[in-house]
Amino acid sequence: MGERIYRCPVEVTIEVVGGKWTAVILAHLKENDRLRFTQIRRLVPDVTEKMLTQRLRELEKIGIVERTLVSATPPHVEYALTAEGRSLAPMLQSMWEWGQQWAQTHQLSIRPPAERFASSPGTGYSEAGSSEAGSSDEGSTSPIPTAS
Numbered sequence: 001m002g003e004r005i006y007r008c009p010v011e012v013t014i015e016v017v018g019g020k021w022t023a024v025i026l027a028h029l030k031e032n033d034r035l036r037f038t039q040i041r042r043l044v045p046d047v048t049e050k051m052l053t054q055r056l057r058e059l060e061k062i063g064i065v066e067r068t069l070v071s072a073t074p075p076h077v078e079y080a081l082t083a084e085g086r087s088l089a090p091m092l093q094s095m096w097e098w099g100q101q102w103a104q105t106h107q108l109s110i111r112p113p114a115e116r117f118a119s120s121p122g123t124g125y126s127e128a129g130s131s132e133a134g135s136s137d138e139g140s141t142s143p144i145p146t147a148s
Helices: 009-017 022-032 037-043 049-061 089-105
Strands: 034-036 065-070 076-081
Touching (some): 022 049, 022 076
Antiparallel strands (some): 034 076
């Protein structure tokens, strides 16, 4: 992040998580613990491979995400949040809740990807795999758990 002088703590936060798709990628990593590149790509279908690669490299460089080469057959790479990355959970949780409320208030649809990688059920989406404004999933838990 360098020698830049910041005028407000929000500037620092936005520099870390404000890039296009960054908060969404972080939310999915928080939800799923470890993900392969292709899994992240499926969870965020509108991001290009180039952009996803760029964001993951940026997050790895600043210590928010760790990249692990798994020497299985075939070898693959997994991404996970570092301790610093996990410290973003309260902010991501607030963003999740605000977005959900905004969508309900403004009658916007939220349709998560069909494929889910979370190891535990009840991650904030309805049984049918979608959460739409006005649906009865207000009491469900968020896919960004508050407990680490």
